[in-house]
Amino acid sequence: MSDVSSPPPISARAREIVAAARDLLEGEGPEAVSMRRIADRIGIKAPSLYKHFPDKSAVENALIAEGMAELAAALEAAEAGRAEGEGRAGGVAVLAGAYRAYALAHPDLYRLMSGQPLDRAALPAGLEDRAAGPLVRAVGGDADAARAVWGFAHGMVVLELAGRFPPGADLSGAWAKGCGAFSAEPALD
């Protein structure tokens, strides 16, 4: 019963491959992560990669799992670190700050994680729920509210990463406005 985690990729070579893929992704952007570039980086030829992963998307799924685990850890740390004096409101703002910080620190990985229809079967069981946990707890378990603030945070982050806001826009103001709106208790609900 040692390690019945998710899919097989546990061999040293496999880990080396996803590490190379991540270096390329975070160092040179998404178009740099090609099977030939990955193979080059670890001193083998591209077709040999297929002895370790069925296709490129499997390598990407490993990267996605890695990123989601890191993001979950960052959110859990933010959740644990906030002063107990803060109400639900502060919780949302702190989590949103941690979310944004992770995305800005790993822009290309974040886009890879969030830009495509998750292959949930290729993910460690429970990872997605673990990443969502801190936020749903911060909004008191209201699924609608959790989805709304997730949508807000994701949208803000992705627009910022794509440079869609005006050059000198005061984004912290917009974040504060959003977090404030979501922190007010529902008036007549």
Add this chain to the structure above:
Amino acid sequence: MSDVSSPPPISARAREIVAAARDLLEGEGPEAVSMRRIADRIGIKAPSLYKHFPDKSAVENALIAEGMAELAAALEAAEAGRAEGEGRAGGVAVLAGAYRAYALAHPDLYRLMSGQPLDRAALPAGLEDRAAGPLVRAVGGDADAARAVWGFAHGMVVLELAGRFPPGADLSGAWAKGCGAFSAEPALD
């Protein structure tokens, strides 16, 4: 004052090219819109496209301009169509509904429009502002608030398009929650 729009692409052939590109995009998805497939569809060879557009991104920019104009029109129609009795709150919800409806009706075009760093020089002058207009008016000209609800709407739409919410999730509830949060007047601001 007939038509001093933006860049050159006004020839019949050029319009035919972007029409073919749009058919491919909306009919078979983004990976189907290749220079060879576009050319095939109008009965010429791929290299001939370069007599009308400098590169593929120029064709995409034409698609983006087309989509943004349509989205702007949809938002303006929603703005004009709402009952005058509604306050600012209703305005935001109506606009968000129109925004979501356009994105769901043209998912691949919307992703093309919103997923990359806008080449503003390639866009008709004033188009971006025109698309943003209805929303900033709905929030009373507060730029921070406008960016926050834009982030919310974009995030919700893009997560929905990517199938990131749980299969049977009640998204209309999350949308209502978000619009409600952004419609309450700022308490102590």
Add this chain to the structure above:
DNA sequence: GTTGACGGCTAACGGTGTTAGCCGGATGAT
């Protein structure tokens, strides 16, 4: 009538993901 631009074309380059098939070495079984 000549010139020149327009808008097609073919051939080609370097890149992509991926498959087929070969082959050496290590490992396990008889």
Add this chain to the structure above:
DNA sequence: ATCATCCGGCTAACACCGTTAGCCGTCAAC
């Protein structure tokens, strides 16, 4: 000790991608 098996490399190749170079027919203008 010999034999079989499988693992993990390899080369060659396919079909596609965006893009460039260079050729050529048509047609309008001077």
